[in-house]
Amino acid sequence: MPRLWPPAVLFAMIGLAGLALPLVQFKANRIVPGEGVGLAALPHGPWVMLGLGAALVLACPDRWPAVARLASAVAGLIAATLMLGMAASHLPPAGNSLARVAPASGFWLLVLAFGLMVADAVNRLRPSLALRWVMLAGAVALAAGILASGLLDGVSVMREYATRRDLFGREAQAHLALAFGSLGLALLAGIPLGIAIFQVRRWRGPVLGVLNILQTIPSLALFGMMIPVLGWVAATVPGATQAGVSGIGTFPALVALFLYSLLPVVSNTLAGLSGVPAPTREAAVGLGMTRAQVMAQVLLPLALPVLLAAVRIVLVQNIGLAVIAGLIGGGGFGTFVFQGLGQTAMDLVLLGALPTIALALVAGIALDLLVQGTRRGAA
Amino acid sequence: MIRRILPALAGLALLAFLISPGSFAPLFQPFTRNNAPAIYTQTSLLSLTLSHLAIVALAVAASTVAGLVLAILVTRGAGREFLPLARTVTAVGQTFPPVAVLALAVPVLGFGTGPTLVALFLYGLLPVFENALAGLSNQPAPVAEAARAMGLTPRQRLWQIDLPLALPLLLAGMRLTAVISLGTATIGSTVAARTLGEVIIAGLLSSNTAFVLQGGLVVGILAVLIHHAFQAAEVRARRRMGLD
Numbered sequence: 001m002p003r004l005w006p007p008a009v010l011f012a013m014i015g016l017a018g019l020a021l022p023l024v025q026f027k028a029n030r031i032v033p034g035e036g037v038g039l040a041a042l043p044h045g046p047w048v049m050l051g052l053g054a055a056l057v058l059a060c061p062d063r064w065p066a067v068a069r070l071a072s073a074v075a076g077l078i079a080a081t082l083m084l085g086m087a088a089s090h091l092p093p094a095g096n097s098l099a100r101v102a103p104a105s106g107f108w109l110l111v112l113a114f115g116l117m118v119a120d121a122v123n124r125l126r127p128s129l130a131l132r133w134v135m136l137a138g139a140v141a142l143a144a145g146i147l148a149s150g151l152l153d154g155v156s157v158m159r160e161y162a163t164r165r166d167l168f169g170r171e172a173q174a175h176l177a178l179a180f181g182s183l184g185l186a187l188l189a190g191i192p193l194g195i196a197i198f199q200v201r202r203w204r205g206p207v208l209g210v211l212n213i214l215q216t217i218p219s220l221a222l223f224g225m226m227i228p229v230l231g232w233v234a235a236t237v238p239g240a241t242q243a244g245v246s247g248i249g250t251f252p253a254l255v256a257l258f259l260y261s262l263l264p265v266v267s268n269t270l271a272g273l274s275g276v277p278a279p280t281r282e283a284a285v286g287l288g289m290t291r292a293q294v295m296a297q298v299l300l301p302l303a304l305p306v307l308l309a310a311v312r313i314v315l316v317q318n319i320g321l322a323v324i325a326g327l328i329g330g331g332g333f334g335t336f337v338f339q340g341l342g343q344t345a346m347d348l349v350l351l352g353a354l355p356t357i358a359l360a361l362v363a364g365i366a367l368d369l370l371v372q373g374t375r376r377g378a379a
Numbered sequence: 380m381i382r383r384i385l386p387a388l389a390g391l392a393l394l395a396f397l398i399s400p401g402s403f404a405p406l407f408q409p410f411t412r413n414n415a416p417a418i419y420t421q422t423s424l425l426s427l428t429l430s431h432l433a434i435v436a437l438a439v440a441a442s443t444v445a446g447l448v449l450a451i452l453v454t455r456g457a458g459r460e461f462l463p464l465a466r467t468v469t470a471v472g473q474t475f476p477p478v479a480v481l482a483l484a485v486p487v488l489g490f491g492t493g494p495t496l497v498a499l500f501l502y503g504l505l506p507v508f509e510n511a512l513a514g515l516s517n518q519p520a521p522v523a524e525a526a527r528a529m530g531l532t533p534r535q536r537l538w539q540i541d542l543p544l545a546l547p548l549l550l551a552g553m554r555l556t557a558v559i560s561l562g563t564a565t566i567g568s569t570v571a572a573r574t575l576g577e578v579i580i581a582g583l584l585s586s587n588t589a590f591v592l593q594g595g596l597v598v599g600i601l602a603v604l605i606h607h608a609f610q611a612a613e614v615r616a617r618r619r620m621g622l623d
Contacts, residue, residue, distance in 0.1 A: 218561070218598045220595075328583060368470075
C-alpha cells in the first residue's frame, strides 16, 4: 500500500460525490425548479466520468510530482466545464428556446475538488514570483478563451448574458468605476491624512476613532443614507451639482465606498510610516534632507508594502460591497443580483455574482503578488 | 473613564428606543417627507433586533466551534499536512464577497433565514479559523518544552496550555466575525430573513430616510457595543494568561 497524501484523499471524496450528484439542472423555463441530469446520461458521459474518477483516485498516493497534480487538476476543471457546455447544447430539444440548463451541485463539487487540487499543487510547487504571475495570467486567459469560444453559450447564465450583452458591459464598467474610483479617492485623501496623523500624534485617537465608527455602520444603511445627504448637498450648496454631486445614480454609492475605504488606507499609512526604523530616518536627516525630502524619498518608499496591503484590502472589499450599489440604483453587478433575487431567477443572480467573485479573486491574488514583489524589493 | 460611560449611555439609549420607539418619533420626524411615519411599525423593532441578534449569535457560535475544531485538527498529527492548504483556502475564501455568498446560498436553501445563516457561518469561519490557527501555532518554544517536561499528555496540553493561550486571539477572531456578521445580516433581508435590514430596505423603497437612519443606528450601536464587549473579554483573557 503506497503512502497516501491526505489532502488528495479529501479532494477525491469531494470529487466522487460530485460525480454521483447531478451535473446540471434541466428546467422547462428560467423560473421553475428543474430535474437533475447526471454526467452518465450525456453522450461520452460515462467515459468522462471514468476519466475524472480515475484522476481523482490516482492522485491519492503521495508519489506524484506537483506538476503532474497541477496538470491533471487543470484538465479536470476543463473537462467538467466542457461537459457543462455540452449538456447545455445537447439536452434542450431542437427549437426549444425556453428550456434552461443550469450548473447543479455535481458541477460545483467537481469545480471545488479540482480547484482545491490546483491550490494544493501550486502550494507544493512553490513557484517563483514570476511564475505565479504567469500562472495567474494563464488562468485568466484560459477562462476568457473558454467563454469566448462559445462552448458554454447554451448554459443558463450565458443565455441571460446573451439577452443583455450591452447592459452587462455597462454594469461591468459601472462596477469597476465604483471599486477603482473609490479606491483612488481614498488614496488621494487617506495618504495625506495618514501622514498628518503620523506627524501630529494627538490627532491619531480622534481620526482613527471616527473612521472606526464609520466602519461599523452597516453597508446597507450607509448606502441608503448617502442618497438624502448628497441630495441635500446638491440642492443647497451652490456649484455642487455642476461638480457632479448628486443624490441619485452612482455618486452616493461611490461616496459610501470611499468612506469605508478610508480606515484601511489611513491606518496602514500610519503603520507603514511608523514601521520605518528610527536610525534610517536619522541617517536621512543627517544627510541634510529636508522634512519633505525625508517623507518623499525615504519614509513613503519604505512604507510602500504596507500601503499596498491596504490597497489589496480596500479593492477586494469594495469589489464585494459595490454589489450593494445595485439596491440603491447605483449600477454594477449588484443590479443583476437583486433583480434576479426579486424574480427568483437564479441564473440572473449568477450573472451578477460570478463576475464579482472572479473579479475579487483575481484582484486579491494579483495584489498579493504585488505586495510580495515590493517586500522583496524593499528587503 | 469616558471609554466606559459612552458605551453604557449608548446601550441605555438603544434599550429605551427599542422598548418605546414611539417616544423618539420627534427626533426622526425631520427626516421624513409628506407626513410619512417617522418610526417603523410594520414589525416591532424589538422583535426584529432580537431576531437579528439571534441569527448573528447562532452564526458566530457555529463558526467559532467549526473554526476552532478545524484549527486544532490542522495543527496536530496527520492533520498537519492540511495546514498549507487550509491557509490558502482561508486567504482565498476571504476574498469572496459576503453578498455574493448570500445570493448563491439562496438556490440551495430557498428564501428566508436559512441562506443568511449559512452565508454568515461560512464567512465567519475564516477570521475565527485564521486567528485560532495563529494562536495555536505561534506559541513560544519554552512553553512547549515546559509542557513536555511536565509530562502532559497531548490532550492535557491542548486543554491546559494551548487553548487558554490561544483564547485572546480566538476572541479577537470572534469579534471580527461578530461585527462583520452584524452588518452583513442586514443584507439578509433582501432574501427575506427577519433582521433589521427590513427597516432599512423599507426606508429605501419608500424613500423614507427616517427608517434607513433608525435601522442603521440600531445596528451601528449594537456593533460598537459588541466590539467593546469582546475587546474587554480579550483584555481580561490576556491578563489572566499573564500576556500583558
